[in-house]
Amino acid sequence: MTTSAAAPARHALEQACAAVGLHSGGAEPVRLAENQIWRLPGQQVIVRIARAGQAAAAQREVRVAHWLAENNVPAVRLIDVPQPVEADGRPITFWEELPPHEHGTVADVAQLLRQLHSLPAPELDLGYLDPFVRIGERLQAAKTLNEDDRAWLHSLHQDLVAEWAERPAGRPDCAVHGDAWPGNLVRIIGGGRLLMDLERFSLGPPEWDLVSTAVRTKTTGAVTEDEYDTFCEAYGYDVTEWAGYQILAGARELRMVTYAAQHAASNPEWAAQAQYRVDCLRGRQGPRPWKWKGIM
CATH class of the missing domain: 3.90.1200.10 (Aminoglycoside phosphotransferase (APH), C-terminal lobe)
Known part of the structure; x- marks a missing residue:
């Protein structure tokens, strides 16, 4: 994705991070597609910016993540902030950055x-x-x-x-x-x-x-x-x-x-x-x- 295409998502990222007390300076894109993934260096946080109109799906994903954690199912974990956050019409969620890893079997x-x-x-x-x-x-x-x-x-x-x-x-x-x-x-x-x-x-x-x-x-x-x-x-x-x-x-x-x-x-x-x-x-x-x- 081009830098110009990423610009609107970066604005949403900055708004969402400010809303939950995280610093967005130096945010690094990991994957820029319909759903965008960004990394916050030094904070061990991954930010997921979903497509506009996906608020219900993001809310369900947050509920699922909490349920998996409560039942000790190994899965990606949310960080402890109120979420999802909506910015520029896009639902945004915040996740713990994974340690070094590889694909499973x-x-x-x-x-x-x-x-x-x-x-x-x-x-x-x-x-x-x-x-x-x-x-x-x-x-x-x-x-x-x-x-x-x-x-x-x-x-x-x-x-x-x-x-x-x-x-x-x-x-x-x-x-x-x-x-x-x-x-x-x-x-x-x-x-x-x-x-x-x-x-x-x-x-x-x-x-x-x-x-x-x-x-x-x-x-x-x-x-x-x-x-x-x-x-x-x-x-x-x-x-x-x-x-x-x-x-x-x-x-x-x-x-x-x-x-x-x-x-x-x-x-x-x-x-x-x-x-x-x-x-x-x-x-x-x-x-x-x-x-x-x-x-x-």
């Missing part, structure tokens, strides 16, 4: 999910899981796909929504992370693992968290069969044996395809990969697993 994901899913459903307003959130908007934005492929994806979307509504019984609902994969978990150098990216927490079937790793094995081959066996052993369950697996796997695949297609609309380098993913779903590239590249 699928086994790490399984262990943390097992701990998370074992907790009683929280008395929090998390909302119920929607596996298809933003799918319609993504399809509208998928301008690189032809009309036939977009119509086919719309039909697949409708079919999966109907199947989701009539899915077979599974494990009891609980708090689910919503996007559980090694990219949203870190392993602290010296010991310990932490969940990150709490914004997609909701109440729902734990199978949704497990399907992510299964799809990365069975659909894209990003996770090896041996790694998947280790994942299942660590969690104590293989979601692919559940009668509803194909429904949730289909929803996850559709999310991955439409995300790439939306991305391709503003980044031409992604057009070929988006089309390839559609071709895979439509049976033009042989059976799974397919070698999808880049954004998952």
Whole structure:
């Protein structure tokens, strides 16, 4: 992102920091995207600036972070200030800076999910899981796909929504992370693992968290069969044996395809990969697993 694009967020950062008694001088951008991440040097604080209109999501994320801390689930922690703070119409939250770390493994994901899913459903307003959130908007934005492929994806979307509504019984609902994969978990150098990216927490079937790793094995081959066996052993369950697996796997695949297609609309380098993913779903590239590249 350009410096000019970051300027409005820096103004919001300065306002929010002043509101909670933190110094914003020398703030360093860590990631400048729709949601921006900034570091406050010398204060061990990370500032997350969400998109305008995401106040409810930020409030839910704060509630989830407190609940995870109260239940001793290893996760990123908020600092002790009133939050979220709104500045320039954007909700802003403040987090403890992580010590040196690296990405976790699928086994790490399984262990943390097992701990998370074992907790009683929280008395929090998390909302119920929607596996298809933003799918319609993504399809509208998928301008690189032809009309036939977009119509086919719309039909697949409708079919999966109907199947989701009539899915077979599974494990009891609980708090689910919503996007559980090694990219949203870190392993602290010296010991310990932490969940990150709490914004997609909701109440729902734990199978949704497990399907992510299964799809990365069975659909894209990003996770090896041996790694998947280790994942299942660590969690104590293989979601692919559940009668509803194909429904949730289909929803996850559709999310991955439409995300790439939306991305391709503003980044031409992604057009070929988006089309390839559609071709895979439509049976033009042989059976799974397919070698999808880049954004998952």
